[in-house]
Amino acid sequence: MPKVNCPCCKKILFYREIKDLPYFPFCSNRCKLIDFGKWMDEKYCIAEDESSDGAKSIVEKGEGING
């Protein structure tokens, strides 16, 4: 019986035909969406990292001052 590991949760899925797994190669729609989301995030990060020149953006704290 052929099997495949879900790329998201690594669960082993057994199948007789590809069509037995509606979300192939994922075990479920949830895993499919999670993996797709990760892929999107990565692409976004890479695109944004292009302009990094040793200068990090400074995050100012908007906290109230005691005194």
Ligand SMILES: [Zn+2]
């Ligand atoms: Zn999964």
